[in-house]
Amino acid sequence: MDKEAETAGQEKKRRAGFVAIVGRPNAGKSTLLNRFVGQKVAIVTSKPQTTRNRIQGIVTQPQGQVVFIDTPGVHEANSALNRQMMREVAAALEGIDVLLLMVDAIWALPHEDTLLLEKAKRFEGKTILALNKIDRIPKPKLLPLMDAFSKAFPFAALMPISALRGDGCEELLEEVFKNLPEGEPFFPEDQITDQPERFLASEIIREKAIQLTYHEVPHALAVIVDKFEETPKLLRIEVTMHVERDSQKKILIGRKGDMLKRIGTQARKELESLLGTKIYLGLFVKVMPNWRENPMQVRELNWHTQLEGLIEEQGKKEHE
Numbered sequence: 001m002d003k004e005a006e007t008a009g010q011e012k013k014r015r016a017g018f019v020a021i022v023g024r025p026n027a028g029k030s031t032l033l034n035r036f037v038g039q040k041v042a043i044v045t046s047k048p049q050t051t052r053n054r055i056q057g058i059v060t061q062p063q064g065q066v067v068f069i070d071t072p073g074v075h076e077a078n079s080a081l082n083r084q085m086m087r088e089v090a091a092a093l094e095g096i097d098v099l100l101l102m103v104d105a106i107w108a109l110p111h112e113d114t115l116l117l118e119k120a121k122r123f124e125g126k127t128i129l130a131l132n133k134i135d136r137i138p139k140p141k142l143l144p145l146m147d148a149f150s151k152a153f154p155f156a157a158l159m160p161i162s163a164l165r166g167d168g169c170e171e172l173l174e175e176v177f178k179n180l181p182e183g184e185p186f187f188p189e190d191q192i193t194d195q196p197e198r199f200l201a202s203e204i205i206r207e208k209a210i211q212l213t214y215h216e217v218p219h220a221l222a223v224i225v226d227k228f229e230e231t232p233k234l235l236r237i238e239v240t241m242h243v244e245r246d247s248q249k250k251i252l253i254g255r256k257g258d259m260l261k262r263i264g265t266q267a268r269k270e271l272e273s274l275l276g277t278k279i280y281l282g283l284f285v286k287v288m289p290n291w292r293e294n295p296m297q298v299r300e301l302n303w304h305t306q307l308e309g310l311i312e313e314q315g316k317k318e319h320e
C-alpha cells in the first residue's frame, strides 16, 4: 500500500448508530438479528407474534458498530397485549439512524402494506427494504416484486435476502453501515445484547413452549422468572408460566406432566449451553384469566416494566 492510501485508510472514520428492524409478524426479523449478532439473542418460531419486546443485538466490526433493535411484528392491535406490543415498536423507532423494513417475499405486496410504509414516511431517505425468504420464491418473481416496492416508496436501498440461509446478508450489513453517521461505538465491543440473562431464560422457555403447543396456548402464554440464583454448583431458575384458561393449563402440563417435562428439558439444555453452566429449572403453571385484555396484568407480565421494578429494587438495596 502506498503512503497516501495508508493515510487515507487511517483517516476513514468509524460509523455507529441504531437501526430498528420492523415488519409484519413472522417476516424473519428475529432470525436476521441472530444472524447478524452471530448468536441467539431473540427467540424464533414458525408462529406469528413471537417477539413481544424490543431487543437489541449489537454488531461491532472494524468499520464501526450497529445496534439493531428487533421489534414485535406490526399488526392491528385488538387487545391490551397487542397494544403494548405496538408501543414497543413505536419506542424502538425513537432516535434511530436507519429503519430496516423487512417483508416476507412470499406474501409481500406493496399496495397491501400501507401500514408498514406509513411507518417509513418519517424515515424517508433512511429506510432500507429487506425482501426476505428469497430461498422460497422462484427467481423470475423477484425482479417484478422489487420493482413494485421501489415504485411504492423511495427506499435508500432494496436488498433481497435469506435471513435463514444468509444469502445477501453481508451486502445488507454493508448497506446499513453506509447509511450510518460517523461516530464511535456506543457499547463495549464484546457486548452483543442489552437483555439480561434473566430475560433470555424466560424467552427460551417461551420459545420451547410455543414450538411444542397448539390452540391458543402460544399466544396466551407469558413466562415470568421468579428466582434466578447462582449457587456454587448450579444456576437455579424458577419460573411461572401464565396462561388464560384451565384448558390451556392442561395442554401446557400435558398427560402426567409430559409436556411440561419436554419444555423444561429442551429449555434447560439450550440455556446450559448458552450460559455455560449447570442449571436447575423449576416450572410452575398458573391461570390468570384473560390477562391479555387487562392493561394492568399486561404491564405486570411485560419485560420492560419488570425491568423497571428490578432496577428500582437494586437501587433501594444499594441505598440501604
Ligand SMILES: Nc1nc2c(ncn2[C@@H]2O[C@H](COP(=O)(O)OP(=O)(O)OP(=O)(O)O)[C@@H](O)[C@H]2O)c(=O)[nH]1
Residues within 6 Å of the ligand: 023, 024, 025, 026, 027, 028, 029, 030, 031, 032, 043, 044, 045, 046, 047, 048, 049, 050, 051, 052, 071, 072, 073, 074, 132, 133, 134, 135, 136, 161, 162, 163, 164, 165
Ligand atoms: N424459508 C425461510 N424461512 C425463514 C427465513 N427467515 C426466517 N424464516 C422463518 O420464518 C419464521 C419466522 O421467523 P422469525 O425470525 O421468528 O420472524 P419474526 O419476524 O421475528 O416474527 P415475530 O416475532 O412473530 O414478529 C421461522 O420459522 C423462521 O425460521 C428465510 O430467509 N427463509
Ligand SMILES: [Mg+2]
Residues within 6 Å of the ligand: 029, 030, 031, 042, 043, 044, 050, 051, 070, 071, 072, 073
Ligand atoms: Mg421476532
